[in-house]
Amino acid sequence: MSIAAMKLCSSILQEHFGETVRIVGQDLFCAKSKTLGGICTSTKLSKKQVAASLAILVQYRLVRFNPIESNENIAEYTLLYDRILLFLRYPRYMYFIQKKYGNPSALLLEDLLKSGMAIAQSIIVRAYAASDVKNTETLKELRDSLLDLIGQKFFVRCPEVTGDVVPKLKVEIPNLFLPPDINLKDVNDMIEKGTDPMDVVQEKIFWTANFDQFHQAFRDKVLVDCIERQIDSNAAECFQFILSLMYNKTDVWAVKSNPISLNEIKQIVKKKSSNAELVKYLDQYVSIIEKDECGFLKKNDDIGGEAYDVNMKEAFKQIAWSIIENVITQKFGTKAARIFRVVRTKKYIEQDEIQREAMIPSKEARLYTYKLLEENYVQIQTIKKAGSGMGPTKNFYLFYVNQQQIARDLIEACYKSLYNLKIRVNLDKDANKRLMEKAIRLQFIVEALKERGESEETIQDINETLTPPEKEIVENAKMRLNRLESSEIMVDEMMLMLSLYLQYYSPAARSFYTGKIFLDYTEDIAYETDNTKKHSRSTKSILKRFQNSTSSNDSQTI
Template identity: 35%
Template sequence: MTTYEGKLCSSILKEHFGDVVKQVGDTLFNYGSQDLRFLVVLTKLPLSQVKKSLCVLIKFGIVFHEKKPKGTMYTLNSGAIIMMLRYSRFIHMVKSNTGDEAEIMLEEILKQGYELASKVIIKTHERIFVRTNEEPAFPDLVKQFELLTKNEYIMRCTASDEKGICAGEKPDYSMPKLELPAFPKLARGEEADAGDKGVYWRVNFDRFIQDTRDQLVVNMVNDQIDELAGDLMRQLLILSYQRTAGWSDSLNPVPLTEIREQVKKNSGNPQLCSYVDQYLRIIGEDFSYNNDTQNIIRRVGESSGGQYSINIQEAFSQLADATLTNIIMERFGSKAARLFSIVLINPHIQIEKIQSMMLVDPKDAKRLTFALLKENYIQMEEIKETAAALATSSHYLFYVNKNNVVKMQMEYCYQAIYNMSQRRTHEATVNKRVTDKYLRMQVIKNNLKASGAGDEQINEIDEMMTTVEYEEVERVNTKIKVLSGAEIKIEETLFILSMYLRYH
């Protein structure tokens, strides 16, 4: 765990849970696994506050507990904290795939850590009624909840307020039989049994990560070739996962006949059906280096017209290469990016060979080589050679330690996201007075409109703020939107690099 990863985790905990929970999380991050007694000593907080903080962290899967002879040890899962940066991406994914009602349900489960299906449906009903002033039908909401379980976006967990989520449990997506007549009573605040007592649900983050991973692979093919190739890759991924574990490095082969049937059945593009073979060959050729073992799609066997296998490990290796090359291009220019690509593809290469392959002035090649060497993007190895007369000469070979470069760049990502979150908080704090005033005015205007007030009254409320104050609110909102958008982009880069490390 790195310095800026710890700072970012601390910032996220403070933003979502407050200072006390942040202090407990910081202690577990800095000192590793601890029991309750040492946590009280290290944090210098009252026992009751430490217990409540641990309950909150356990409920959201951020802390795991394990019983040992000396007592119960608590361990922080920093990955679960970083995962909170991706909540907006997951919510948008559910909205796109299953609809607005399912989006609200996912938000409610994310807010609570885990929750009963009946409570999630009631809260969704209330929020939709407040937003649209129309009551959605409870059977429809139950179907939306079942759709979330069918797509494996949420899963059952054995949990209680005291114990929290049980780690390592086997995924269970079976729905209990819900009693529909109980929901109107629960919505009115009356006592009723919905038939799901003790059955809690939590978000299946593994499913979301796999879908995000697959979408990145599809986008890569889209950008490199065209949308038809991306659609073919999507259909091939669907077929591959029917016969392969979700996190396999290389997916099991799929016969060409099945690929054609899948494309014909599910693709909305009749043109793709005619050119499946050609697109498979183009994808394999465009995403390969020097030999066939480095293709993201490989043909294996000749039965059923040939079988095709996707190499997810190689796909993320190439995505990481492209990401690192683009970063170097932004920092050092296009020539440095070309030099990095040459060293990446040709490890342990001499500087004279680099100069000849780059086709630039030797002085520029040397300058850029040592600039990248200084920033640790490339590494140098000295090879000593002894001649017959006992004279020694040295050869300097350049190579890329890709794993170390990826880890270094991930630390830069943590630093950038942390800095932007701090800047966003600063902007909100400094301009709190004018933004609060603007929000109060909006609430008053909405209440007046709801009560049927005239335009004159509403205009009087608008005049409570000056033009300068309106411009200030607009400037602050624009800055915060820009910072939030940049965070999402950097988080995507962080995700690509973390996926590379997961497969390597």
């Protein structure tokens, strides 16, 4: 947690939920956890405002609440700041789903991300309203897509609410992805009568997006892409199959997979792949992946037969190195990157040795080494000669690299960079607000005119109300915004990979990719299935209250 992270979180909250929520969020960020009263005192907001803000934050799963130690009737709230950062990834989630499952699924996801959590019927009704074609076919398609998304674990059931004053959230692991019963006729009725599904539906099951599943998909994509770059597309396909085998037997977020035998790989490839070359040379491909420097796959010698482990930990170490080295190359040039790799390979190395290994003139080598030292990419370790006195000439100065620290520094840099991008976006939007709005209004008018079948001339006339210089400004502004926003997505991608690396390497770091979806959200996880019938109660208290309070805040959301 740092100032950069706080600023970034604040600006995200401001962008999505408005000023009040931002104040509350920032206040919570600065404290480990706080009670409602505490927040009121420090923010000088009214109790009502703070409660409404907290309700929004709870609905989007951005805060966790627990009874305080001394009094179980008072709740204290803790901000889950890394969840706020996930807002940056929303465009990627959407793009991913749209590409993989098509438009209806993307509409459903968009609605769910917008509302944080919602019941299936509401999602369908709103997605239907947003879709271009409106008929019973679309409705059916939407329902099937929704069930599919649940089946693929991209949507997950919200925890059940138990307890009275300070509610407890209860997760039943076996039921997390139990598909709901959706009656299309009922949904159709709701659309026709315009009733809110929340008022009609009896058994309310709330759904929310399962970010872990998305991150797993992103992670696999990165690994497969790496293999493709290193070897070729056949090897990449092969590795994709190996990953799918891994998930059959091993926890998705495990550091290392259980051994996968060559036979299993052969079977699955034979069954599912249409790539003749891959099938023919499968043995060779597996062995090449195993022998490659990247170390994603390792031979397992403990058990008989030929078996392999997927080593996620090693994979992400290599990926993090690659990111770090890319950054150094871009920032300081190839020579500096070479020096960095020399230090990295030699572990501990003296200055003279560096220039000899890197074949760089001593002056230049020293310049780059100290530049890297200044920016904390390499560190110095002093070793004193035994028995010698003071004086600098008596010591050895060894350079070394601390990967985890660099990764953390880079994540900080990402926070800062993202914050700067956000500032710039807001600035740009403000500067051209009037023109942009005008352009959008104009577009609507033109479209409406076209629908009505007005003549070309009138449309031309309307179009000309925006003068050519104005048009140019609008175009430029649009281009700039595009650039800023796509840059945001790319920085976020790098941040995801670095945090995955840190998660694998320092278990102490609090991570949100635990694989247990609600682990940091609730303490009460039930692995038994005996009380499935309590679902109806889940809507009784708190969630309904959140729903009501947020519906009044809807104008502020996304």
